[in-house]
Amino acid sequence: MSNVEQTLSIIKPDAVERNLHEQIKNNFIENGFDIKNEKKIKISKSEAEEFYKVHQSKPFYDELCNYLSSGPIVVMILERENAVTENRKLMGATDPTKAEEGTLRKKYGISIDKNSVHGSDSIENAKIEIDFFFKS
Ligand code: IDP
Ligand code: MG
16 A cells, blocks of 8 residues: 655755755665755744744744754655655654664764754644745
8 A cells, every 4th residue: 555645854054064965865865755846945033933833832942943044954845655754764863862873863963953854743744844845
């Protein structure tokens, strides 16, 4: 049974700044993801606040929004079977020091905030996040 899904991936400012964009894209392709859409953008602080609003009560919210709006990011729609779960597996734990070997955050992440990639955490949020960046 086919269970093809889409999820949203963001290559965060720390990774774009280090020119890791193509390398990270290759990781997705090697792991069976199709990149259906992609753009390099810079978002404003208020856009970052909207995107991360589920975290607005967290102590790190302001820092997180400053960070995501601090430089260019690459946003992508990824598609494959079980894309949401498979992307979260490929990304690894939020904190790179706790991420498993071979995961993107282990390979590229610098710290819990500069952890190189974002991925939607549910099918429902994937739809919301894809619309956020790609609905015209
Ligand atoms: P996730 O990105 O693995 O889904 P979330 O808990 O949704 O992790 O947190 C969103 C983002 O907020 C993380 O990717 C990370 O950049 C940042 N973050 C999470 N926890 C902390 C923290 O304790 N301090 C600073 N930043 C954090
Ligand atoms: Mg999350």
